[in-house]
Amino acid sequence: MTATLAHARPHGAGTRRSSVARxxxxxLVKLVSQWRIRLLVLACWIAPALFVAAVSQQSSLPVDTLFGRWMHATGWAGPLVMLGFAGTWALPLLTSVVAGDVFAAEDRLGTWRHLLVAVRSPRRIFAAKAFASLTVLLLLVAGLVCSSAAGGVVAVGSRPLVGLDGHLLTSADAAVKVLLAWVCVLAPTLALAGIGLLGSVALGRSPMGLLLPVFVALAMQLAQMMPLPVAVRLALPSYAFIAWSGLFTGPAQLAPLLIGIGVSLAWAVLATALAYLLFLRRDFTNLSYDGSGRRAVTVGVLPLVGLVAVTVAVLTTSITATDTTKATATDTTTATATGSGIGQEKVQRSVATAFAHLYRMQTDQLHRPAVTEDRLRATATCNKGGLQVAAQGPGNDWRCVVSWHLPGVDAAGQAIYQLDVTPDGRYMADGDGPKEVNGYFLVRTPEGDAPNPLWQFDGTVELLSTSKG
Structure with missing residues (x-):
């Protein structure tokens, strides 16, 4: 009996096909009744709150993670730290356990014949399993965001959050953007879920089907750490796991985020469609079925590779055409999609903006006369590795000199920063003098003593010059 034979109309009123809803x-009951799924649900709804609350009370913070240095200051930093961890490890593992095993479990138990007799429609079986796994994944993600947010707010409080350009977000704005950031990572999670369905169908009982989303996510994360061209970086669905940081700048860097979401949804649709086609064509009479390697490559891998190639070509054409019209004399080396997207002018603009916002915050904390960003007129002059090296691309050898003007003072102030810029455009600026401005010292805030906000800060460089707030 094959999938095609299961479509034959049965005789008798008692053999009517089951509906998709039933x-x-x-x-869904089968999934939730599994002990590992129940443990995952409990872990996702309890562990993040405990983790965020515990870390927020520690003296040392995860400053190498976005918003980690602000976990003492506001409870809304906790769910963003958890989001960074989830995009790297938790979500790929969850999609593997749920979507990567939803079809393979029937192969291990040898229950396909009973299921086909009861349902009498492979199409309904596939739809039911896909929607059930999606429901469980949404429940797990909802637990991660609700638990981490509750843990942070209870432990620290609902206080304003400092964005990645130094501007201060109110508690309400921070809450909305935290929720939007988690909603945005649903798109790459769906892409990994589609890959999990594809692996579960194509590889049968093989453990590779269960581990496929993890391997794919790890490979794409390693690719994001390499100095890839902008078009290639945005063509991978993993970029949406980090593009949410653009929500926390003013104006928001929406273009990379929207592209990442669109690419992820395209991957999700294509991978799920391929899994559906393979499922309809498989032979259910072979109880020792372990998948077809050749079919998995031709029907599963090659179409996804083709999608990457087409996406890269489309993005290269679009970005190059747009950037060519907007290229400046100081940023022409990164004006096309074949560059890193990290140029001197972009770094200077980002550092100067963040410094101006944080200088105003420091002024308020030190009870000095108030000053606005417009009156500061902060500018930055940055180079990379000396004057002999082109000031573009990632690296930890960026050096910036920030200049600003105070009202009533003729001489301009200057501060030096050492920058470590990652290939995805994020950077950490480390103050290098003068110590009275960006050295390490404590300032008094309404919540207690905190490190000087100008000492070290995180920022992001917009890889695309086409983004609008």
Whole structure:
């Protein structure tokens, strides 16, 4: 009996096909009844709150993670730190356990014949299993965001959050943007879920089907750490796991985020469609079925590789055409999609903006006369590795000199920063003098003593010059 034979109309009133809704409820009950799924649900709804609350009370913070240095200052930094961890490890593992095993479990248990007799429609079986796994994944993600947010707010409080350009977000704005950031990472999670469905169908009982989303996510994360061209970086769905940081700048860097979401959804649709086609064509009479390696490559891998190639070509054409019209004399080396997207002018603009916002914050904390960003007129002059090296691309050898003017003072102030810029455009600026401005010292805030905000700060360089707030 094959999948095609299962479509034959049965005789008798008692053998009517089950509806999709009934199959969905059955598959959802099967998933939730598994002990590992129940443990995952409990872990996702409890562990993040405990982790965020515990870390927020520690003297040392995860400053190498975005918003980690602000976990003492506001409870809204906790769910963003958890989001960075989830995009790297938690979400790929969750999609592997749920979507990567939803079809393979029937192969291990040898229950395909009973399921086909009861449902009498492979199409309904696939839809029910896909929607059931999606429901469980949404429940797990909801637990991560709600638990981490509750832990942070209870432990620290709902206070304003410092954005990646130094501007201060109110508690309400921070809450909305935290929620939006988690909603945005649903798109790459769906892409990994589609890959999990594809691996579960194509590889049968093989453990590779279960581990496929993890391996794919790890490979794409390693690719994001390499100095890839902008078009290639945005063509991978993993970029949406980090593009949410653009929500926390003013104006928001929406273009890379929207591209990442669109690419992720395209991957999700294509991978799920391929899994559906393979499922309809498989032979259910072979109880020792372990998948077809050749079919997995031709029907599963090659279309996804083709999608990457097409996406890269489209993005290269679009970005190059747009950037050519907007290229400046100081940033022409990164004006096309074949460059890193990290240029001197972009770094200077980002550092100067963040410094101006944080200088105003420091002024308020030190109870000095108030000054606005416009009156400061902060500018930055940055180079990379000396004057002999082109000031572009990632690296930890960026050096910036920030200049600003105070009202009533003729001489301009200057501060030096050493920058470590990652290939995805994020950077950490480390103050290098004068110590009275960006050295390490404590300032008094309404929440207690805190490090000087100008000492070290995180920022992001917009890889695309086409983004609008």
């Amino acid at each position: 199959c969905y409820r059955f598959e």
